[in-house]
Amino acid sequence: MQKGKGMPMRAREQVIPAYYRLADDIKQKIESGELKPGDGLPTEESLGEARGISRMTVRQGLSLLLEAGLIETIKGKGSFVSRPCLNRLVIDWEIGVQLNGQEYQYRLLEVKVVRSEGEIGQILGPAPEQKIIQIKRVLLQQDQPVAIEERYLPYIKGKPLLENHLEYADFPEMIAKHQECLPVRNDMDISVALLTAEQAQQLGELPQSPAMLVRSIIYSSTGKALGVSRLVGHQNHLHLRATSYPYR
Amino acid sequence: MQKGKGMPMRAREQVIPAYYRLADDIKQKIESGELKPGDGLPTEESLGEARGISRMTVRQGLSLLLEAGLIETIKGKGSFVSRPCLNRLVIDWEIGVQLNGQEYQYRLLEVKVVRSEGEIGQILGPAPEQKIIQIKRVLLQQDQPVAIEERYLPYIKGKPLLENHLEYADFPEMIAKHQECLPVRNDMDISVALLTAEQAQQLGELPQSPAMLVRSIIYSSTGKALGVSRLVGHQNHLHLRATSYPYR
């Protein structure tokens, strides 16, 4: 723990970079209330002079706070503490997490090639001759079925779906493997639905029971839909948790 | 529009900063497929040489791509195109947007002070003598009630709730005005619930009708709960839309 000659002060300080320490100090002051939303920060130059670091290094530190949404900067005026935005929320979509964090298993129900029609056909392809792969799986917790997932993706010659993908891959991963285009966007729609007779039977519920429906559409960078997934979850087992954007 | 002597080439290029143009060019190459996930980028030095800009400027550009999740950098090895993460989704929680984007109105139903008890009491305060303000509002679309919102926040002396806040402020904003601590975090839980008799009556539905329930808890930086909100939405009117993190 001693400094010693092999470890000069200079080096010790560099274990944590100067720009990071600056950002951390200011973050502390904001979270402790010493700096309140709307308050102005010292100028970049004076922040650097106070710590003996150059302005570029100060800016590197401030850019961290900017990314995190802790401050805003206005050219010609200065940097100011911003009010945290609590209306932008992040969902980490890992199905295991959403199922109350408990263990779960998959069981493959069905894989078949269907015609492009109905709602899914509308999304996936205007060409009516387009063939679509449909994959149905059931999610189990302690051998109890808790949700049904249907995935739809265009049938592409020479891009077979490997068995282990069918069993284990999450949807964006499966699409990345099966498609020629790179998937770059995922749009989700979360709503309440009533179980169809078939779904109810597979879940061991009564038809018309309420359930959460999560529909997900994967797009390429050109805006082409590469796949659709529909997850129908038992109301008592499927929750979605979201939290406001980092503000770390 | 001519360059003229007042507008040398140098200045014209600076309209869009060099670091931004670098980032944009690389982004194009990734989205067009010229650069695929896993591919390595040229070194920072060579990127700079090719464009006649310094390495620090190159790094500023790459940091944009890093933020956006388009690339990853590994010290000592290089920068690499990353596979976009489609499992992190963002919800912009603006109630108007969630209600199918249509116009809506609020109607205040009730404001009262209640004792801290039950689920809300558990969250808001261990002190049983703590008083809690309860605010109930109904959301209307075209004069049709579509959702009920209940807000709970600790009663704090000398921090009155102004009438216009009751009517119009969103929840984080209301808490920021009424609380001494700065709200920094919002945890949401989205689930399916059945309408109580009272809720059904207020929404003009049958009791036990399925609905979407969005519970939101606002926290301070010390982890203290500053408020709880429960939004119960009619299944046909309340959707949540989420999209994968920018990847702009």
Place this chain on the structure above:
DNA sequence: TAGTGGTCTAGACCACACT
């Protein structure tokens, strides 16, 4: 040992906001 990204400097000029 050579190559890479990570950190940092001490300047410079610019555009913008105030007064």
Place this chain on the structure above:
DNA sequence: GTGTGGTCTAGACCACTAT
């Protein structure tokens, strides 16, 4: 005009990776 943040340079040394 003065002060601020935005952009940019031409170096430097470091730590890490690979060979």
